[in-house]
Amino acid sequence: MKKIAVFCGSSNGAADIYREGAKSLGKELVRRNITLVYGGASVGIMGAVADSVLEAGGHVIGIIPSFLENREISHKNLSELIIVNSMHERKAKMTELGDGFIALPGRPGTLEEFFEMFTWAQLGLHNKPCGLLNINSFYDPLVSLFNHMSAEQFLHEKYRTMALVDTDPKGLLDQFSTYEPPTQKTYIIEEKQTR
Known part of the structure; x- marks a missing residue:
């Protein structure tokens, strides 16, 4: 990286x-x-x-x-x-330019930038790690929301864990160095058989 x-x-x-x-x-x-x-x-x-x-x-x-x-x-x-x-x-x-993306605490613009990179990773538009540096527990509510999305079956577990989180830069960058992107989601639409 x-x-x-x-x-x-x-x-x-x-x-x-x-x-x-x-x-x-x-x-x-x-x-x-x-x-x-x-x-x-x-x-x-x-x-x-x-x-x-x-x-x-x-x-x-x-x-x-x-x-x-x-x-x-x-x-x-x-x-x-x-x-x-x-x-x-x-x-x-x-x-x-980035080989990976980290969000530090910030405003809605910071979240918008992070979420676009996270969404693109989920869609397979890139295979780069996305992480939250959770300084002073700033991102605890967002991590809880990810967990809620997963529990309510709007976010598959393999995508929930794509959001790498750590309170320490070393720990977060260690996660980046071993990151393996999940397989991409596909939608299978069954065609109605006609007689």
């Missing part, structure tokens, strides 16, 4: 533990010689994860839409900054 795309918030969150968790992920990426691909901002935990990779001597690729370049304050010290025209282009570029 050479590049990991990280989805996360441009806010710091309510407690320092979120920034510290983002920094820990950055350090672990560098330790494993993995490039960070992320949203290109210098603020919030987006900035924290990028800064930690850069401070440890790692490589960071930021991807930011032009309309957010000033609003999210694009990071000026990245290894590479790619400016795109839209949120769709940002996500498409992150999908193209």
Whole structure:
């Protein structure tokens, strides 16, 4: 695994533990010689994860839409900054570059990015791992929802377990290194026999 795309918030969150968790992920990426691909901002935990990779001597690729370049304050010290025209282009570029996807705590946009990658994996459009770094139990309600979806038979167990979850960056990246994608779902439609 050479590049990991990280989805996360441009806010710091309510407690320092979120920034510290983002920094820990950055350090672990560098330790494993993995490039960070992320949203290109210098603020919030987006900035924290990028800064930690850069401070440890790692490589960071930021991807930011032009309309957010000033609003999210694009990071000026990245290894590479790619400016795109839209949120769709940002996500498409992150999908193209990333060998796996991690969501740190964030807003609905973070969830939207994660869910699209998770859904595409379920549909077999890619075979890359998708994980939640569950800092400060942030994603516990989402994990409970996945379990509820499975219990109610809207999400097959083999797809529920595709959402890799850990509170520790090392544990999550260890799961990424051994990830085996499940077989894709197929729908068999029985044709009515006519006489």
